[in-house]
Amino acid sequence: MTQQHISTQMIPERDEPALYINPNSEQIAAFAEEAVTVEDQPRVRLLADSDEIKDALYSFLTASKIAELIHRDQLSLRTLAEPVQNTIFTTESEAVVPVMGKYSISSSDPELVSSVYGEFDSRFEAAEQYHLRTPALSVVNQTLREEIGDATADELNEVLAHAEEISNSNEYLSIVEIMLILAARNEVLLYDISKWGEDTGIASKATFSRAKSALEDTGLIKTEKVPLDVGRPRLRLLATETIATADLKTLSTEISTPF
Template sequence: MVASKTELFERILDDESGEVFVVGIDNDTTEALLDVLGDLDDSPTVRLLAAESVLKGVRSDFVLASTAAELVEADTLELRTSDEPAGTGLVVTDDQLVSLVPAGRYTAGLATDDTTFVDEANEHWQGSWERSDEFALRTPARSQVEESLTETFGPDVETDFRTMVNALRTARGSGNDGLDEVGASLLVAAKHEALLYDISKWGEDVGVASKATFSRMKTTLEQQGLITTEKVPIDVGRPRLRLLLADDRFEGASAEEIASAAHGSLSRTQT
């Protein structure tokens, strides 16, 4: 089999219903695996055994981490770390072993269905799995984030957040500089003129980030001229701050356009 990583996983996993070991894959291959698992109607349970650095890469990317958390909650994905070398990426099912050999845009899947070999491979990686350490994502499931946004702020805010987070991931590529999920939350809140208190409380309650992180990012976005605030008096206590978009480019702009422009501004600052 020679195809893209995504196509290979689709072919391998489409008819599987039991447990599957996926071992020793890199960051890009892990991303392809998560994309495929998220789209399968009837997915097997995938036990992903990968280097800690790969799984930390997943955790540092909100879209990937929240997608993975969704799969973990659905009992479709389990994550553990291991330093045991696999030689190359492997997919081990009940009846075949597929070695993933990358070559530029394409990946070859070299498969064997030799019963004795496949049984021994399953036994070996089962033992490795039992000796390995569980990996905590510490990220809420994507559906939980989106549902809570709808409940708290309404469907328009949730739609803009989803659009902006997807757009910023495309803009960031494989890097982690520039706009992140906290900045996206604040920009969406500013687009809809929500209160800083409300969006930061939501973010802390759902597990996106702490109020302190939201406050620091608010300051960064203000310094870049992307958002501004106005005071809103309340009956008791200090006035709250309403978030507003400040950049002239944002007038009438879509969530995707706002994300792209903000990402560019923040990336230039961080380089």
């Protein structure tokens, strides 16, 4: 059992709540990837260093899956106030500690397990909650269908299902850029997609506007003015040939970020 997969191998086999203590960012990401596929998994309380959580949440894919678990009430996420030497996964009946390489040590000794579980149960209850800004995947999908349309929602699902990485900022193609590109493929108004993004918690309207300008400057999308009866015209997003013919399965890696 590797350190990275210690939680994901145990969770589906357990019917009791668990504590996951001091995982690193890779372990957090691995946990989210596996746990989000288990609809009826027991609740996990995850307590980790704030920097490790932040590193894991840099990826929109990981952050949205963690948000989904929290949305389902299958996960609580809090930050360690004091360092812990080991990574520990414990229920009320078993404690597991990874040691080195592919090895781990587990124990079902009632006295030992009770001591470990009791210690970290107390630490978790005293710890501060970590507040995510990324919305849950199900919320993203539902609101996108309702407010923007099925075509854009279906394309986003296709991108997310095959993406290697999508960032919450700008080292990779960001989620904001992805949404603008998909909106352009479906000729959505900038106002509509940016309002949806702000209301959902993806990013502010200003962030969408800046990303739109960068994508337009690099020739990835175009805009046209749509006159209104009252007020300033709004901009409709349009796809260039590069975007219109892009393979959604490889969109996140083949389209370079303009930032």
